[in-house]
Amino acid sequence: MSEAVPVVGRGFCFEDLRVGFRFRTHRRSIAEADLVAFVNATWLTEELFTVQQKDKPRLVPGALVYSFAEGLLLPTMQDTGVAFLNATLDVKAPTYVGDTIHVEAEIAEHRLTSKGDRGLVRFANKVINQHGETVLEYNPLRLLKRK
Numbered sequence: 001m002s003e004a005v006p007v008v009g010r011g012f013c014f015e016d017l018r019v020g021f022r023f024r025t026h027r028r029s030i031a032e033a034d035l036v037a038f039v040n041a042t043w044l045t046e047e048l049f050t051v052q053q054k055d056k057p058r059l060v061p062g063a064l065v066y067s068f069a070e071g072l073l074l075p076t077m078q079d080t081g082v083a084f085l086n087a088t089l090d091v092k093a094p095t096y097v098g099d100t101i102h103v104e105a106e107i108a109e110h111r112l113t114s115k116g117d118r119g120l121v122r123f124a125n126k127v128i129n130q131h132g133e134t135v136l137e138y139n140p141l142r143l144l145k146r147k
Contacts, residue, residue, distance in 0.1 A: 011077040014112075014119025014144045021107045025072035027130075029100040030060055038064045057096035065095045065136050069103045069127045076105070082118060083143040093135045100130040108139065119144050 035058055039049055048059050066089060095101070109122035121144050127136040 007079065009075060009078055011075060011080040012144065013080050013147045014110075014121065015147050017107050017110055017119075017121055017144075019107050019110050023076070023105055025069075025076075025103040025105075027100050027102045028068055028072055030064070030068065030095065030097055032058065032097050034068075035060055035064065035097055038067070057098060060095040060097060060099070062089070062091040062095070062136060065091075065101065065127055066138065068101060069125060069136065069138075072101075072103050073105065073125070077142065077144065080145045081142055082145060085120075085141040085143060087138045087140040089136065089138040091136050093129075093133055095129065095135045099135075101127050101135065103127055109141070113143070118146060 035049065038061065039045060042063070044061055044063065046061075049061055052058060104126045106124045107121060108124040109120065111120050112118075113120060120141060122139055122141045125138050125140065126134045129135050
């Protein structure tokens with residue numbers, strides 16, 4: 001029999017994390033095409049996002065910023081995330097087409113489930129733009145696999 005080949009790109013397991021552990025994601029710029037695709041996919045047709053204001057950049061919905069943040073975080077829970085259980089979300093500042101964002105995350109809560117076969121981890125996530133401004137904060141509680 002051959003030895004199992006490890007999979008690269010696997011996210012953090014419960015045991016890999018502890019309260020206070022911090023990390024950041026790669027960056028992602030938000031393009032006009034991203035806004036158009038998001039508005040068309042969600043029918044979020046608020047004029048703030050669909051009508052170009054003279055000499056002003058296009059505003060991006062907080063829901064898009066949150067969605068991109070989750071995408072940036074995906075590698076940290078690839079194959080180890082079991083469930084997204086809840087979160088609060090707070091939009092701190094506007095985000096515009098052309099902005100570049102990344103996520104800074106810190107573990108705020110870390111405990112085993114009652115059965116002990118999985119772990120609950122609460123993250124304190126900040127979405128930061130290219131100017132170093134926090135534009136969105138949210139604190140997801142996730143169910144993660146154990147090793």
